[in-house]
Amino acid sequence: DAGVIQSPRHEVTEMGQEVTLRCKPISGHDYLFWYRQTMMRGLELLIYFNNNVPIDDSGMPEDRFSAKMPNASFSTLKIQPSEPRDSAVYFCASSLGGLLPRYNEQFFGPGTRLTVL
Amino acid sequence: SQQGEEDPQALSIQEGENATMNCSYKTSINNLQWYRQNSGRGLVHLILIRSNEREKHSGRLRVTLDTSKKSSSLLITASRAADTASYFCATGVEGKLVFGKGTKLTVNP
Numbered sequence: 771d772a773g774v775i776q777s778p779r780h781e782v783t784e785m786g787q788e789v790t791l792r793c794k795p796i797s798g799h800d801y802l803f804w805y806r807q808t809m810m811r812g813l814e815l816l817i818y819f820n821n822n823v824p825i826d827d828s829g830m831p832e833d834r835f836s837a838k839m840p841n842a843s844f845s846t847l848k849i850q851p852s853e854p855r856d857s858a859v860y861f862c863a864s865s866l867g868g869l870l871p872r873y874n875e876q877f878f879g880p881g882t883r884l885t886v887l
Numbered sequence: 888s889q890q891g892e893e894d895p896q897a898l899s900i901q902e903g904e905n906a907t908m909n910c911s912y913k914t915s916i917n918n919l920q921w922y923r924q925n926s927g928r929g930l931v932h933l934i935l936i937r938s939n940e941r942e943k944h945s946g947r948l949r950v951t952l953d954t955s956k957k958s959s960s961l962l963i964t965a966s967r968a969a970d971t972a973s974y975f976c977a978t979g980v981e982g983k984l985v986f987g988k989g990t991k992l993t994v995n996p
Contacts, residue, residue, distance in 0.1 A: 812988040877932070
C-alpha cells in the first residue's frame with residue numbers, strides 16, 4: 771500500500787484565494803483525520819470522519835474552512851477565502867476503527883505546506 | 888482538555904547515550920501512543936501502550952505508563968544520529984488522538 775497520499779505537497783497562494791487540499795486514505799481504513807500544524811499551536815485536530823461521515827468538526831477554526839469525504843478513498847479540505855494566518859502544514863491521517871485499541875494507530879500523510887501571502 | 892504535555896521541550900545528547908522523554912495528560916485514556924516526526928515529514932507511529940499496561944518494549948524503545956500519575960515516559964536506548972526528530976505523545980480516546988507539542992531530540996554524532 772502506498773500509504774496516505776496528500777496533494778499538493780506545497781501550495782503558495784494569495785490572500786482571498788480558494789485553496790483545496792486533497793487526501794487519499796489507506797484502503798480499508800474507516801477513519802480519516804485532518805490536522806493543522808504550526809509552531810505556535812502544535813498539531814491541532816480540525817475534523818474527523820468515520821465511514822465518510824463527519825463526526826467531530828469542533829476543531830475547524832471558522833466558516834472559511836470546510837471538509838468533505840464523498841467516498842471512502844477521497845477527502846478534501848477547502849479554505850475560502852484564505853488568509854495569511856492559515857499558513858501551516860496540513861496533515862491527513864487515517865486509521866482503522868473498531869473495538870481494539872490497536873486500531874487507534876494513525877497513519878499520516880506527508881502533509882501539504884500552505885503559504886498564504 | 889486531555890492534551891499530553893511533553894517534557895523536556897528540547898533535548899540534546901551524544902550518540903550512544905539514552906534519551907528519556909516524559910508525557911503528562913489530564914483525563915482517563917484508552918491508550919497512549921508515541922509518534923516521531925522527522926523534519927518536513929509526517930508523523931510516524933512508534934508504539935502504543937494500553938491503559939491496563941505498565942511497560943512496553945519495541946527494539947530500542949521502552950515506554951512506561953503510570954495511570955495513577957497520568958504520565959508516560961519514552962526511553963530510547965543507545966541513541967543514533969538518525970533518532971534526531973521530534974517526539975510526540977498522543978492520548979487516544981474513542982478513535983480520536985490529542986497530541987502534545989512534542990520534544991525535539993537532537994543526537995550529536
